[in-house]
Structures are given as structure tokens and as C-alpha cells.
Amino acid sequence: MIKSELVQAIANRNPHLYQRDVETIVNAIFDEVTEALCDSNRVELRGFGAFSVKNRPPRSGRNPRTGEAVSVEEKWVPFFKAGKELRERLNRK
Template sequence: MIRSELIQRIADENPHLYQRDVERIVGTVFEEIVAAMERGDRVELRGFGAFSVKKRDGRTGRNPRTGEAVEVDEKHVPFFKTGKLLRDRLNGKD
């Protein structure tokens, strides 16, 4: 599902809301998640999962085309850990 599909589904299920308001709500939720992760905070959505930021140390990598050694800088990457409820539903343990 992409963002526009999510917005459309929420708008369809809530006919009392204008589509532009649903777009604003979805955008605000995503922006707040991103802002929290930028600050290094963890965002937990009960039953769904938790978003966090993990630090990857610098290392020596290889250029796959030439095989040449390349220094890869340390970086921060987003990480998502599924919640128990989501994991159980995906595995048919309703």
C-alpha cells in the first residue's frame, strides 16, 4: 500500500472527513515519526511495532564492479521491529 492508497482508504471509511483533512492527518503523523527519529527518539505504535534509529559503524567495503577497497563512513539507519500482535496476525495466530 502506498501513501495515496492509505489516504483514500481512510477517507472512504470516514465519509465525515474531507479528503484534504485526511491528507493533512496522514502527513502530520508521518512527519512526527520522522521528526522523532531525527531527534534519536524511538516511536512505538502498540500492536504494530516500533521505529528506531541504529548506528552503523564505519567499515572497509568493496566496490562490486572493480573489487577495489572503499571506506564506508558510519551512518544512522532507520530500523523497524514488528510488534507481537502484528507478528501473530502475519503468522495466522489470531
């Protein structure tokens, strides 16, 4: 599912809302999550999961084409851990 499909699904479930308003709400949520992660804060959505950032230290890697050693710089990456309710719903049969 892409963002436009998410907006459409929410708009279909809530016919009293305009699609442009739903799109504004979805964008605002994503912006807030992004800002919190940029500030190194953890974002927890109960029942869904938690977003956080993890540090990947610098390391030496290899160019897969040439086999040449290259240095990979330190970076921060987003990390998602699924919540208990989400895991249970995924594993129901």
C-alpha cells in the same frame, strides 16, 4: 501500498472526513515520527511495532563492479521491529 493509497483507504473508511483532511493527518503523523527519529527517540505504536534508529559504524567495503576497496562512512539508519499483535495477525491462517 503507497501513501496516496493509504490516504484513500482511510478516507473511504471515514466518509465524514474530507480527503484533504485525511492527507493532512497522515502527513502530520509521518512528520512527527520522522522528527522523533531525527532526535534519536524511539516511536512505539502499540500492537503495530516500534521505530528506532541504529548506528552503523564506519567500515571498509568493496565496489562490486571493480572489486576496489572503498571506505563506507558511519551512518544512522531507521529500524522497525514488528509488534506482537502484528506478527500474530500476519501468521494467522
